[in-house]
Amino acid sequence: MKRPIRTQPSLLALLLLSLPGLAAASACLYKGADASARVINRSGEITTPFPEPLSAPDCRRLRVATGEVAVYAVAASHASTQAAPEMRRVNSGALIVGAGNAPADAGGMTQLMQQIKSVLDGGQRLRSGSSRGANEDYILTAIPSGRLAEPQADLVVPLGQTADADLASFELSLKGKLVHRQPGPAQELRLPAAHLQRGNMLQWTLNYAGQRHQGQIVVEDPALLTQRKQELLQLSQLEPDPLLRQLRLAAALVDEGQVWAAREIIRISLAP
Structure with missing residues (x-):
């Protein structure tokens, strides 16, 4: 008997169905300003998001214990098909408060966070x-x-x-x-x-x-990607945070189907 063929979209659909709370969760990327940054979860586990950033599927469960942490996520107010990441700095308390960020299917955020997690997991796997x-x-x-x-x-x-x-x-x-x-x-x-x-x-x-x-x-044609990246970077050139600029570029490319290009931007941007 042949095994069923599973495609990538159906895998994501199954994941969403198996985790009914995912759409309400608040995935984020977080990075400490320096080595003093410590983040603690509800079970008491402490992590150090420096010099390498970390990600989590629900950052409402995490709070800053010491130091300063930059939190990158999508605000709940974003309902457009191209929900762009935003950044806030947290010195104490939860990384994300209230209802959290945008639903998981807003724009390219779901795939963006999957790519961020995948890049971080891949790097950790190779190092360990x-x-x-x-x-x-x-x-x-x-x-x-x-x-x-x-x-x-x-x-x-x-x-x-x-x-x-x-x-x-x-x-x-x-x-x-x-x-x-x-x-x-x-x-x-x-x-x-x-x-x-x-x-x-x-x-x-x-x-x-x-x-x-x-x-x-x-x-x-690679020239199409080069031109599109230049156009997108022009839209965010006034953003002072370099990582946020790159994450917004990656999110837009994910939304347009250029996932490999977005992954490469994420990989380079998250390198310590």
């Missing part, structure tokens, strides 16, 4: 050298889907410092023909630039931990 599987949700978030500017080099999705035994295979198809197959286990997924040429529409298939997932990539 975890021998566990990379995690299905992390991989599905990290694999390019939607619109993609033609790259100059292979695209790489790191899985860990050791070969991930849960990876059975990763495949790329063009016009129904298999053009690339990577067997597992492996430490990374690699998408060859030779197949990621402008005008190509590719389908990818991931066989991981006994499940099959599929997605699609539409490769575009």
Whole structure:
């Protein structure tokens, strides 16, 4: 009996259905102003969001214990299809108060926070050298889907410092023909630039931990992305916080389907 094919959108839909409180939650990214910053959750666990920022699915459960913390989230007042992140500095009390930020389906915020979490998780995995599987949700978030500017080099999705035994295979198809197959286990997924040429529409298939997932990539002229990034940066050039400028750029690109480009902006922006 064949296993059902799971696509990336259906995975997110299942996640939302399985977590009915997610739409009311208040996901955020938070970063300490210096090494004195400490954040504590309701169970008493203390974290240090410096020099690397941290993220959480509901920041109403977190409060500043010491120091100053910059909190990046989407305000509840934003109801447009392009809800942009905002920043507030907190010296004491909850990171987010009241009803919290915008619903999870507002604009690109859901995917933006997923990408932020995925980038942070991926970096932590590589640094810690975890021998566990990379995690299905992390991989599905990290694999390019939607619109993609033609790259100059292979695209790489790191899985860990050791070969991930849960990876059975990763495949790329063009016009129904298999053009690339990577067997597992492996430490990374690699998408060859030779197949990621402008005008190509590719389908990818991931066989991981006994499940099959599929997605699609539409490769575009990279000049289009460059021009769009310049236009978006012009709109936020007066914003003094450099991280907030980049997160707003990433949020807009996510909303327009350029998720891989948004991920790269997030990755560079969150590097300590």
